[in-house]
Amino acid sequence: TQLLEQSPQFLSIQEGENLTVYCNSSSVFSSLQWYRQEPGEGPVLLVTVVTGGEVKKLKRLTFQFGDARKDSSLHITAAQPGDTGLYLCAGAPPWSGGSNYKLTFGKGTLLTVNP
């Protein structure tokens, strides 16, 4: 069974600060997704990374996939109150050419950015 551990579980910071959250596993993933979920809503896809060492940027958010494809990080620069939410990572098992069907989800990092 593949597991994804996210850290920290909770993070409360002031507006303007930088932060990094982590998603770690002992298993290899063919791809990894990051989602943000706001209260009362479903998770919204932020990014998918597929290549070891890949870095993707989305405005103030920088996502990195580990070289060995076992871990990922999300860095937010100059956090804003609108960044508040639950950040989830999810990994797809190595693709065998068939259909994977299922993602493994971490339990999330709950981020609060105070004005």
Added chain:
Amino acid sequence: DAGITQSPRHKVTETGTPVTLRCHQTENHRYMYWYRQDPGHGLRLIHYSYGVKDTDKGEVSDGYSVSRSKTEDFLLTLESATSSQTSVYFCAISDDRRTDTQYFGPGTRLTVL
């Protein structure tokens, strides 16, 4: 945003009653999923479908059944609701077999009294 709707959005029911939740998509995606989300447990897969009338169990399938008679609709049924099934239920869809990227609906909050 992917076209996914869930109905109802909120439901309160009593123990022992049957409940059906509906997920409807307009994206023509082949794969559909039902998850439940609970504090301390994160998202857990209940059932999924890889085509019309093709479904399989996830990690927490006991007490739940599903049906998919057409591409756009995936139904989740609680045959006899229990208080332990109080949760927020999310439907997701996918059509990318290389990355399995999933798109989620807005959720249904179910309370079983």
